[in-house]
Amino acid sequence: MKDEKDAIVVNKEFTEECTVILTAVADALYAIGGKWKLMIIISIARGNNRFSEIQKKVTGISARVLSNELKELELNSFIVRKVTAGYPVSIEYELAPYSNTLQDVVSSLKEWGIQHRQKIKDDRSSGKSQTIV
Amino acid sequence: MKDEKDAIVVNKEFTEECTVILTAVADALYAIGGKWKLMIIISIARGNNRFSEIQKKVTGISARVLSNELKELELNSFIVRKVTAGYPVSIEYELAPYSNTLQDVVSSLKEWGIQHRQKIKDDRSSGKSQTIV
DNA sequence: CGGCATCCAAATAGATACTG
DNA sequence: CAGTATCTATTTGGATGCCG
Numbered sequence: 001m002k003d004e005k006d007a008i009v010v011n012k013e014f015t016e017e018c019t020v021i022l023t024a025v026a027d028a029l030y031a032i033g034g035k036w037k038l039m040i041i042i043s044i045a046r047g048n049n050r051f052s053e054i055q056k057k058v059t060g061i062s063a064r065v066l067s068n069e070l071k072e073l074e075l076n077s078f079i080v081r082k083v084t085a086g087y088p089v090s091i092e093y094e095l096a097p098y099s100n101t102l103q104d105v106v107s108s109l110k111e112w113g114i115q116h117r118q119k120i121k122d123d124r125s126s127g128k129s130q131t132i133v
Numbered sequence: 134m135k136d137e138k139d140a141i142v143v144n145k146e147f148t149e150e151c152t153v154i155l156t157a158v159a160d161a162l163y164a165i166g167g168k169w170k171l172m173i174i175i176s177i178a179r180g181n182n183r184f185s186e187i188q189k190k191v192t193g194i195s196a197r198v199l200s201n202e203l204k205e206l207e208l209n210s211f212i213v214r215k216v217t218a219g220y221p222v223s224i225e226y227e228l229a230p231y232s233n234t235l236q237d238v239v240s241s242l243k244e245w246g247i248q249h250r251q252k253i254k255d256d257r258s259s260g261k262s263q264t265i266v
Numbered sequence: 267c268g269g270c271a272t273c274c275a276a277a278t279a280g281a282t283a284c285t286g
Numbered sequence: 287c288a289g290t291a292t293c294t295a296t297t298t299g300g301a302t303g304c305c306g
Contacts, residue, residue: 024246113157
């Protein structure tokens with residue numbers, strides 16, 4: 001900080017950029033945050049298209065919560081609810097194209113999650129205290 | 134041996150891998166999920182090191198919640214709480230090295246958040262109904 | 267099977283006041 | 287400034303039963 005004017009300008013840009021990032025991340029978390037949404041999308045992507053299949057894959061989710069999440073995901077164009085006539089009527093959830101935009105997010109979270117689990121394990125065997133994952 | 138592109142959103146054949154992905158993503162969400170943690174990390178990364186600075190940047194967070202989140206982040210090695218003697222005592226939060234592992238996660242979320250906001254805007258001006266971000 | 271309605275318990279968060 | 291304490295309001299979620 002030798003030149004104060006520059007410093008101010010720089011800091012202002014820095015600050016504005018911070019707000020941009022924060023806003024973007026907040027937007028993302030608003031749309032796909034929470035415990036379940038991404039996991040539901042992943043599990044549908046991997047071929048679990050029925051309500052009960054999804055519920056089995058996404059460990060710990062209750063029917064009520066799953067039902068609500070599916071509605072929201074459909075409303076936001078991440079998935080499509082397909083009803084096929086017949087007896088009984090068959091209902092399947094499929095990914096809508098918009099879910100493909102989540103590729104990078106999902107894969108980075110997956111990579112991070114894997115290394116994080118490893119790190120936790122290392123921390124514990126090296127004797128550090130740690131909250132459990 | 135880079136895999137065949139973590140094809141998250143396609144390829145029903147890889148269902149056996151589904152559980153691995155779900156577990157990894159669940160781990161990640163457990164550690165950095167929720168409304169605030171990433172935003173706090175980002176805002177510290179961009180030079181907001183004081184409690185009140187962070188609170189100002191991370192819109193909507195209360196002192197109590199911020200306080201709790203900071204404690205958790207410190208416990209999990211994402212940040213360091215630095216106390217500098219003096220009068221009054223100065224307290225600053227800094228990123229710990231482990232926060233750097235979040236680079237990809239943050240940048241993909243940021244990119245996605247930006248395009249998502251744009252998409253919402255487009256949807257609205259084209260007359261679709263939409264939940265608001 | 268794929269849900270929705272209801273009731274109730276638990277977790278979370280806001281407001282406010284207060285401290286070193 | 288950097289929190290803590292307390293109380294209360296709100297949200298969230300599980301359990302259960304019912305229905306097409």
